[in-house]
Amino acid sequence: MRLHRNLVAAVVEALHQIFVEKKYADKVIEKILQSNPKWGARDRAFIAExxxxxxxxxxxxxxxxxxxYTDAYFPTREDLWKIVGVWQISLQTQLPDWQxxxxxxxxKVFQKIEESKKIRKVFQSIPDWLDEIGEKELGKFxxxxxxxLNQSAPVVIRAxxxxxxxxxxxxxxxQSDIPTVEVKNVPTALVLQKRMNIFSSPHFKNGLFEIQDASSQQVGTMLEVEPAMRVIDACAGAGGKTLHLAALxxxxxxxxxxxxxxxxxxELQKRAKRANAQNIETKLIDSSKVIKRLEASADRLLLDVPCSGLGVLKRNPDAKWKMQLNFVENIKKTQREILQNYSSMLKKxxxxxxxxxxxxxxxxxxxVRWFLSEQKGDFELLEEKRxxxxxxxxxxxxxxxxxxx
Known part of the structure; x- marks a missing residue:
């Protein structure tokens, strides 16, 4: 593969914004791709990937x-060019004769690659704390x-x-040259066979599908909703699972x-309009009174709680460099507070x-075990899935x- 200076420079600029200016990777790439309308699909794919x-x-x-590697390391642009160059060598790309x-x-690079295989946290490219907590909680798995989690994420859509x-x-x-394959046991999920900007598809703009991983689609199904019910999605965010519930x-x-x-x-309201989801009401949680007013009102309650996001590192690889162990510990406290307080909105x-x-x-x-012990028999576990x-x-x-x- 022949490297083009302007495309490599765009990658270096993106990395500078991510690691020096501490911006989010997805937002950085989106802006950089918008900065040059002359780039074709192949150019844009090179920069993003x-x-x-x-x-x-x-x-x-x-x-x-x-x-x-340390948290305090801020790469110079000279460093970034060399880092990108070494990445290309690892892909067996012959480097051009650039200064x-x-x-x-x-x-020497290939010698270092062999050496890296002996150190898991280096070879799998993760911070020390993540390797330690992963081994502690998951052991041999x-x-x-x-x-x-270090493989590229497939693009999955929900019909x-x-x-x-x-x-x-x-x-x-x-018909639009976007081949897909079905996902076993996830009836609305389709996986794209080739990566592309699916957001530009008229079928997306017309609300025929949403981007949603096959695992995420199983959450809505797990809730066992029925058409006439009153359902609360208490941590809705921008509404991926809310929209799925509306369809169900x-x-x-x-x-x-x-x-x-x-x-x-x-953002959820905009997406709901595109999807023709008409049974959704949004409500801001700006005080504990909002939760209290909805006490014992829901037939179904979804608590898709804030978490470390360590299950989605495939699509958010920069998260592992921005996150610290204390964040994971603090988010566990938030999860318990949500379980304890928001569960009051569920009917008997x-x-x-x-x-x-x-x-x-x-x-x-x-x-979940902690919550059940706290509730002293008021709740029972019906099913869990990992x-x-x-x-x-x-x-x-x-x-x-x-x-x-």
Missing amino acids: NTYEVVRWWRWLLFLNEIE EFTGIYPK WEKEIYA NTLKTTPLRLQNLLL MENKGKIIAMDVEQWKLD GGKMVYATCSILPSESEEQ ISPAQSGFDGFYMARLRKK
Whole structure:
């Protein structure tokens, strides 16, 4: 593959904004791709994919460049050019004779690659704290899980059954040269066979589908909603699971989508309009009174709680460099507060799903056990499911369905 200076420079600029200016990778890449309308699809793919992969393998690439990884390290632009150059060598790309790549020796790089294989946290490119907590909580399974989380995420869409069927959508996409494959046991999920900007598709703009991982789609199904029910999605965010619930309920009954941030609910309303989801009401949680007013009012309650997001590192590789162990410890306290306080909105006999996109039992199974012990028999566990990235190829998720007696 022949490298083009302007594209490599764009990758270097993106990495500078991510690691020096501490911006989020997805936002950085989006803005950089918008900065040059002359770039074609192949150019844009090169910039996006190489930026994400360098971010994913950051610690490993520092090791290959003989740079010590620390939280306090801020790369110079000279460093970034060499880091990108070494990444290209690892892909068996022959480097052009550019001044920025002076001093990079392929033979030495491959020697360092062999050396890196002996150190898991380097070879799997993760911070020390993550390797320690992963091994502590997952034991022998940690090696396979972190390997799976370092692979590129597939692009998965959910057919919006308020407007189409999965089969009809699959045929429409194929006519637009967007081939997809079905996902076993997830009837509305389709996986794109080739990566592309799916947001530009007229079928997306017409609300025929949403981007949603196959694991995430199983959360809505787990709640066992029915058309006439009153459902509360208490941590709705921008509404991916809310929209799925609306489709499962066939636009009947009522969904109250709640969040602590208004901008997320505003985005949900835009998405609901595109999806023709008409049974959703949004409600900002700006005080404890909001929860109290809805006490014992829901037939179904979804608590897709804030979490570490360690199950979705495939699609958010920069998260592992921005996160610290104290964040994980603090988020566990938030999860317990939500379980304790928000569960009051469920009617007697109603069902609740607690879900996280984390691979850690301490955020998932252990939190449910704690909640059940605190409730002293008021709730019972009906079913729980753990989705492993290593086994499924999709995001890591945990979900538990409980009933209020």
